[in-house]
Amino acid sequence: DAMVIQNPRYQVTQFGKPVTLSCSQTLNHNVMYWYQQKSSQAPKLLFHYYDKDFNNEADTPDNFQSRRPNTSFCFLDIRSPGLGDAAMYLCATSSDTGFVETQYFGPGTRLLVL
């Protein structure tokens, strides 16, 4: 089945220690998104890639970066995690950006910062 895969499902890091979360997709979609979801809150969009074009949300902290080396993979880098960055990180894809595009989500990576 075509799908969105996130690894690892759980990640523990130390305060200030860089961490990278991974997302891959077999849907061959042009667009990949990263969301941050804190406990009992709605997902918050951090940024997205349309193909190789990076689109950052205005309120995304500089501490969060992303890379998309090819169509299938996208990485979320947190340069210096703080305790407030502990959250579920969701990757999603869509075919295009147009007017209406259904997003397909991965299972998420839960990040714990010690």
Place this chain on the structure above:
Amino acid sequence: GNSVTQMEGPVTLSEEAFLTINCTYTATGYPSLFWYVQYPGEGLQLLLKATKADDKGSNKGFEATYRKETTSFHLEKGSVQVSDSAVYFCALSGLVYNQGGKLIFGQGTELSVKP
């Protein structure tokens, strides 16, 4: 601005009860509307969607009708099961061309179904 408001949870029901989760939106145009479901420890799954007024989205016994006159997209199911226990998110998109994938979420409503 554009926003989505959902009824607060948690909602607790007995198995086979009727479910309604209210969702209203504020938008400057004519958005598409979605319901996503998030099971414990998992990512979001698209449950159903509607792209224009009076459209009805349906899936797995859940239904929602896009009501432009009341700016609402309430989720309903006639008989819930324990396996429906999850958090349900109402969302909109499609207000700006080339941002079709950008979702605006409601705060989520937790549903707990007891046997």
